[in-house]
Amino acid sequence: MGLIDTWKTQLRTTFTDGDPTIPQWQFEFEKGDDAGYFPVGSAVWTVHSSITPTVAGIRALLLQALHPGAMAGVHAHSSFREEPLGRLANTIRWIFTVTYGSKTAAREGSEFVQRLHTRVHGTYIDSRGDERSYAASDPDLIRWVHLAFTDAFVSAHAAYGGPIPGGPDQYVAEWAHAGQLMGLEDPPRSEAELRSQLAAFDDELTISDQVREALRYIRRPPLPRSQRLGYRVLFAGAVATLEPRHREMLGLRVPSLGPVPLPIRTTVRLVLGVIRLGLGPEGPAEAAAKKRLRRLSGDADSSAT
Secondary structure, X not given: OOHHHHHHHHHHHHOOOOOOOOOHHHHHHHOOOOOOOOOOOOHHHHHHOOOOHHHHHHHHHHHHOOOHHHHHHHHHHOOOOOOHHHHHHHHHHHHHHHXXXXXXXXXXXXXXXXXXXXXXXXXXXXXXXXXEXXXXXXXXXXXXXXXHHHHHHHHHHHHHOOOOOOHHHHHHHHHHHHHHHOOOOOOOOOHHHHHHHHXXXXXXXXXXXXXXXXXXXXXXXXXXXXXXXXXXXXXXXXXXXXXXXXXXXHOOOOOEEOOEEOOHHHHHHHHHHHHHHHHOOOOHHHHHHHHHHHHHHHHHHHHHO
């Protein structure tokens, strides 16, 4: 295996929790009897099939960590210390299932995650210093995680991607389906609603030793040497898209030379282009979903004749 092939394999395993082969579940999206929630060319399909979610995932983890209830669940029940990339792989699987799968697959995938959430509960110290109980199924925590993901996808794509069909409002409205699948009532359906619901959490956010520990893992995950420089660029790109108030709480800064900001956008886009080159123009999950859609389209044409 040549150096390029080795690099491509290492790159792919970063998103599959160390598995050098393409996970079988990505091919399962060819199955199903409906078109799913998001057609090809929709806002969600456009954003998620791009490479900007690579930055969005980092940004979402940073933002989610600021809620002490969400952080307590990750700290006590996640294996992020031993397998930090495993959590990433599981999250990618759910997002891909909702994005590319049939409606049945999306519902079943979300129900599976909800069942896992029933095991996640405990106590945490809130921003006022009081002890509170939590469960991953709490409506407030479900909302916070949904808001953090939605905000991350919109912000990362706005900074480093192309246009979104219908703009950010359309993306937020479409991705509301994902929130509803996870049991969220009244998810935001516009960018303004997203900002308003995020702001409502401001008084609950806090920094703690748990957040600082998680931040160390997010900043320096156990990647192959060939990916570390690129990840540092993507991390800086994620930090640059955070709201100033969140960035300040995390103790992070936009990279600069004194008062002069570094050209983060250009550098991030360059790294994303290299990742796209390594992964290929279309992932197996997207390709499998398109096969299902072509089959369903053919079935519809046959029934009409």
